[in-house]
Amino acid sequence: MPTARDVAKLAGTSNAVVSYVFNNGPRAVSADARERVLRAARELDYKPNALARALSAGKTRSIGLIVPDIANPFFAELARAVEVAAAARDHLLLIGDSATVAEHERRHIESFIERQVDSLILISLLDEPDLKAAHLARLPVVALHPLSEGQLASSLTIDYEHAAYIATHHLLEQGYASIGLLNGPVDSVGTRQHAAGFARAVAGSAVRVAERSSAISRAAAAEASIEWLRSPDAPRAIYATTDEQGQGVLFAAYSLGLRVPEDVAVVSVDGTEAGAYSVPPLSSISQPTQAIARRAVEILVDRTADDPIVNEIFNFELIVRKSSKA
Amino acid sequence: MPTARDVAKLAGTSNAVVSYVFNNGPRAVSADARERVLRAARELDYKPNALARALSAGKTRSIGLIVPDIANPFFAELARAVEVAAAARDHLLLIGDSATVAEHERRHIESFIERQVDSLILISLLDEPDLKAAHLARLPVVALHPLSEGQLASSLTIDYEHAAYIATHHLLEQGYASIGLLNGPVDSVGTRQHAAGFARAVAGSAVRVAERSSAISRAAAAEASIEWLRSPDAPRAIYATTDEQGQGVLFAAYSLGLRVPEDVAVVSVDGTEAGAYSVPPLSSISQPTQAIARRAVEILVDRTADDPIVNEIFNFELIVRKSSKA
DNA sequence: TTGTATGCGTTATCAT
DNA sequence: ATGATAACGCATACAA
Numbered sequence: 001m002p003t004a005r006d007v008a009k010l011a012g013t014s015n016a017v018v019s020y021v022f023n024n025g026p027r028a029v030s031a032d033a034r035e036r037v038l039r040a041a042r043e044l045d046y047k048p049n050a051l052a053r054a055l056s057a058g059k060t061r062s063i064g065l066i067v068p069d070i071a072n073p074f075f076a077e078l079a080r081a082v083e084v085a086a087a088a089r090d091h092l093l094l095i096g097d098s099a100t101v102a103e104h105e106r107r108h109i110e111s112f113i114e115r116q117v118d119s120l121i122l123i124s125l126l127d128e129p130d131l132k133a134a135h136l137a138r139l140p141v142v143a144l145h146p147l148s149e150g151q152l153a154s155s156l157t158i159d160y161e162h163a164a165y166i167a168t169h170h171l172l173e174q175g176y177a178s179i180g181l182l183n184g185p186v187d188s189v190g191t192r193q194h195a196a197g198f199a200r201a202v203a204g205s206a207v208r209v210a211e212r213s214s215a216i217s218r219a220a221a222a223e224a225s226i227e228w229l230r231s232p233d234a235p236r237a238i239y240a241t242t243d244e245q246g247q248g249v250l251f252a253a254y255s256l257g258l259r260v261p262e263d264v265a266v267v268s269v270d271g272t273e274a275g276a277y278s279v280p281p282l283s284s285i286s287q288p289t290q291a292i293a294r295r296a297v298e299i300l301v302d303r304t305a306d307d308p309i310v311n312e313i314f315n316f317e318l319i320v321r322k323s324s325k326a
Numbered sequence: 327m328p329t330a331r332d333v334a335k336l337a338g339t340s341n342a343v344v345s346y347v348f349n350n351g352p353r354a355v356s357a358d359a360r361e362r363v364l365r366a367a368r369e370l371d372y373k374p375n376a377l378a379r380a381l382s383a384g385k386t387r388s389i390g391l392i393v394p395d396i397a398n399p400f401f402a403e404l405a406r407a408v409e410v411a412a413a414a415r416d417h418l419l420l421i422g423d424s425a426t427v428a429e430h431e432r433r434h435i436e437s438f439i440e441r442q443v444d445s446l447i448l449i450s451l452l453d454e455p456d457l458k459a460a461h462l463a464r465l466p467v468v469a470l471h472p473l474s475e476g477q478l479a480s481s482l483t484i485d486y487e488h489a490a491y492i493a494t495h496h497l498l499e500q501g502y503a504s505i506g507l508l509n510g511p512v513d514s515v516g517t518r519q520h521a522a523g524f525a526r527a528v529a530g531s532a533v534r535v536a537e538r539s540s541a542i543s544r545a546a547a548a549e550a551s552i553e554w555l556r557s558p559d560a561p562r563a564i565y566a567t568t569d570e571q572g573q574g575v576l577f578a579a580y581s582l583g584l585r586v587p588e589d590v591a592v593v594s595v596d597g598t599e600a601g602a603y604s605v606p607p608l609s610s611i612s613q614p615t616q617a618i619a620r621r622a623v624e625i626l627v628d629r630t631a632d633d634p635i636v637n638e639i640f641n642f643e644l645i646v647r648k649s650s651k652a
Numbered sequence: 653t654t655g656t657a658t659g660c661g662t663t664a665t666c667a668t
Numbered sequence: 669a670t671g672a673t674a675a676c677g678c679a680t681a682c683a684a
Contacts, residue, residue, distance in 0.1 A: 001463060001677095004677065004678065004679095005678095014654065014655045014656075015655090015678080015679095016655065016679080016680075017655085018678095019678065020679095023679080026679090026680075027654085028653070029654085030653060030654085033654080045459075045462050047436070047463075048677085048678075049442060049676090049678070050440040050442065051380055051381050051441070051677080051678090052381055052660090052676070052677035052678040052679090054377055054660095055375075055378055055381055055659095055660050055662090055677080056659075056660055056678045056680085058660075060377065062441075070396065071403050071406055073397055073402075076396045076397040076399075076402050079421075080395075080397055083421075094418065095419075095421050097406050097409055111418060113373060114374065115376045115377070115388075115418060116375060116376065116377045137327060137373075138327075218599070218603040219603065222603060247603060248603065250605055251603045251604075251605060254605040273397070274397075277544040277545065277548060277577045278605070279577060279604070279605040280580065327661095329661055329662085330662065339670075339671085340670065340672070341662080341671090342664080342670070342673095343670060343671085344662095345663060345664085346669095352663095353664095354669070355669075356669060359669080374662075375660090375661050375662070376662095377660090377662090378661030378662040378663085378676090379662055380676095381660090381661080381663095381676050381677070382661080382663045382664080382675080383663070384676075
């Protein structure tokens, strides 16, 4: 690979001038020299070495993103949105899949730190992710879900309590006599928000309520739902806390020969495109994925660990489709 | 961030010794010095700077992966498998989403080259991806799909001609009187293989055949299928060349009130987990995702652009589920 | 306006 | 066994 020195030699200038040309500064270059440099660079197919650049600048222009499962369409859509937002600011996105394993999450963070990412975007299933390493490395962190009080990281998220309330309220409006909550697998701020919103919605009504939990995967949700829908306390309608779980419920209903929504109704959270094309289409709380992604990148670029932490709540929208309304 | 020099100073040695300790070589270090270095490193929370290491070594221990759409479960599963395989060899995976746009693909390749990735794994929808830049940078490339003759890259793929043949044959066995092929959107080696296998399977039989194409997304496939299934030449069974398209067909059938498989049967390719949990479950040609991912990493790690190109064909398995068989 | 020289943090080649 | 030092390729402060 040709270096700036090679280009300089061919252009008959010094490597400094090559640098000035490729960075449009910080110092002016004569039109003539600029022209010679560009021609030489084209001829040699010179590309600046981002590694050397980063080592010198102390910035890699890269952001690490950790997702629990890239095969989950919601996280995939989010990752894509973040990548686009990062690219728009000339940053590279590194994606790490934690498989919802805390130790993998920790290892990805370590790996990203060694690779000198400038900042971190975290989607954890854990309540209190292990951010010690990130803090020691003075990396700004943005979580895309609610965090425990006192965590030293920013967060961008919708209000799941409110989302759960709205979704459950929607099911109540349909007149279903019993409503179930299919929550996430671990006790966390997020799952507590879902439970609280669900409870607030059903409070005072006469509906029978029940609650279960499953891992965030179709397979796990399907298994839990099949058992649930077969049991004596099978609910007439289910609020699932993610689209993946919602699809698991759809599959469970199908497996048991139950019609949706005639026998079981479902509404979930995320608003993935996959949910819009499931059979039947899934009612869902649609998250403002792009807005969240853009904001996360905006917060992290040109920011340091010393900047104040921000905690922002985004709006959402309930999209009613066939799964919850006849 | 502390550097090797800081550690050396605290340990009372030179930075060279620090390097030897952290790399287990290339020269021996006294047990005493090693102990002092490790203690100092722990105290300072020293982590080697992968950037400087890569600059010095001329290797970044990173692999670039370009996928057409990370929100497509097949590509997501593949990306996850590659990430795991890469991590097992202590390599980092960079993922770029081309959105099936050739220009984006090209830009990602450029960006990866500037970041000095050691090699490239490419999933392109294009027949002849633009690998000029990769060749100039002397990057080894592995495509995870068939390539045109003469392309200077390795490829790992199943035999889509055979897959199409097996899948179509399976539909014929069910006795469906007409069979349609829902192929990919562009003329490429892959789409030609699908068409050829389909043609070979129906050759000599009395079934009515038809062919359409759509982009590789549920939305596009659903739209094309709705129109198709409404038309006079609506097929009794469809072979779709990807699971995403297969799910689009399921959605189309649902939209038109057609039962699957009683009114329309579907079989597709990829064998994603999402397909196993669709309604109804999707019959599919299952790709050996993990084996392909592992092999791709194996080929690329410790290899250069000068090594011979390999073209390997992997086995697949037809998994019959409800969508194609009553 | 431009050339020279130093530093970024590591590895590796000299030395000793 | 280990200390000093020159790369790796770029950016930039310092000279000119």
